[in-house]
Amino acid sequence: MSWAAHDLEPYLMRAKLGGAVSLPFLLIGSYSPDILTKWAVYGLDFSGNNKLVDDPVQLHRGFPGVGFTHSLFFGIVVGLLILWLSGSRMWAFSFILGNWAHVLSDTLDSVGVMLLWPLTDWHLHFDAWQYVGQAGRRVDAIAYYTSLGGVWDILWAVWLLWNWRILTTDYFRNEIYPKDHFWHWLGRRASETVMLTVYRASAFFGIASIIGWFVWALLVNEYQAALDWSLGGPQWTPRVGPP
Amino acid sequence: MPSASPTAGSATPRIPGSWSVAYWVAAVLIYAALGTQLPQAVFLGFWQSLPYVLVFHWLRPKVLGALARGRGAAA
Numbered sequence: 001m002s003w004a005a006h007d008l009e010p011y012l013m014r015a016k017l018g019g020a021v022s023l024p025f026l027l028i029g030s031y032s033p034d035i036l037t038k039w040a041v042y043g044l045d046f047s048g049n050n051k052l053v054d055d056p057v058q059l060h061r062g063f064p065g066v067g068f069t070h071s072l073f074f075g076i077v078v079g080l081l082i083l084w085l086s087g088s089r090m091w092a093f094s095f096i097l098g099n100w101a102h103v104l105s106d107t108l109d110s111v112g113v114m115l116l117w118p119l120t121d122w123h124l125h126f127d128a129w130q131y132v133g134q135a136g137r138r139v140d141a142i143a144y145y146t147s148l149g150g151v152w153d154i155l156w157a158v159w160l161l162w163n164w165r166i167l168t169t170d171y172f173r174n175e176i177y178p179k180d181h182f183w184h185w186l187g188r189r190a191s192e193t194v195m196l197t198v199y200r201a202s203a204f205f206g207i208a209s210i211i212g213w214f215v216w217a218l219l220v221n222e223y224q225a226a227l228d229w230s231l232g233g234p235q236w237t238p239r240v241g242p243p
Numbered sequence: 244m245p246s247a248s249p250t251a252g253s254a255t256p257r258i259p260g261s262w263s264v265a266y267w268v269a270a271v272l273i274y275a276a277l278g279t280q281l282p283q284a285v286f287l288g289f290w291q292s293l294p295y296v297l298v299f300h301w302l303r304p305k306v307l308g309a310l311a312r313g314r315g316a317a318a
């Protein structure tokens with residue numbers, strides 16, 4: 001799985017595709033595969049000692065399970081639902097793009113995704129880093145941020161910081177607000193401060209959490225793993241493949 | 244002291260863009276530092292950052308405005 005990459009990818013897609021896409025719906029799409037299920041995969045607490053299911057990998061990425069949320073088909077179905085409910089092609093298209101970015105990012109770990117479900121439950125996985133979700137959130141955080149997963153997050157953060165102007169108030173007022181009815185809807189109910197908070201929160205969280213997780217994984221937690229940027233790392237975790 | 248002139252107190256000083264950048268860098272670092280101590284309280288998902296980001300937005304004109312007025316007074 002990827003961590004802050006899912007928070008940051010939508011901003012870069014908005015920067016590249018401009019007014020053809022909606023940042024809020026890119027973000028909802030990007031969060032959609034995991035938002036309802038991650039608590040069950042990890043268990044209820046940070047330590048991972050409160051397991052809820054016997055086979056978190058099967059639940060998260062398999063079928064039976066909720067692995068279908070990580071398929072191209074799922075994005076299209078929910079996108080069509082959004083089109084039907086809202087009438088907005090831009091919102092539907094943005095949801096699909098955000099969802100697909102998440103799905104494709106998750107192919108980089110050792111479990112991967114059922115990309116073509118329901119045609120097949122075959123998993124596409126590139127094994128750049130280990131899937132460690134079954135060990136709970138705490139161990140997964142250490143493993144992810146000391147492996148190439150952490151590098152993947154840094155790449156998105158650097159790309160976003162390179163494009164930092166898209167986070168300015170002027171950019172929001174002149175480029176974001178006028179081109180997406182979502183902001184007009186929100187603007188009738190909330191102040192510009194609230195709109196800017198909604199606009200920037202995921203970028204703020206993504207960058208702050210990358211910095212904080214790196215420090216925590218390398219210096220603060222009791223295990224204190226070292227960086228392991230080998231393919232398929234870190235090597236101290238158990239090897240986990242598709243269910 | 245109640246003698247500060249109303250014009251000096253009410254004038255809105257211009258806040259340089261570089262101050263805003265520095266402010267947000269500091270805000271990100273504060274949140275990151277909080278996460279290194281209590282990751283489960285602030286790093287589980289972006290929704291945990293919403294109240295913090297809202298407060299940082301609310302504080303920005305107050306903090307930078309006070310700094311700009313302080314610089315104006317010193318000049």
Ligand SMILES: [Zn+2]
Nearest residue numbers: 001033034106
């Ligand atoms: Zn995922």
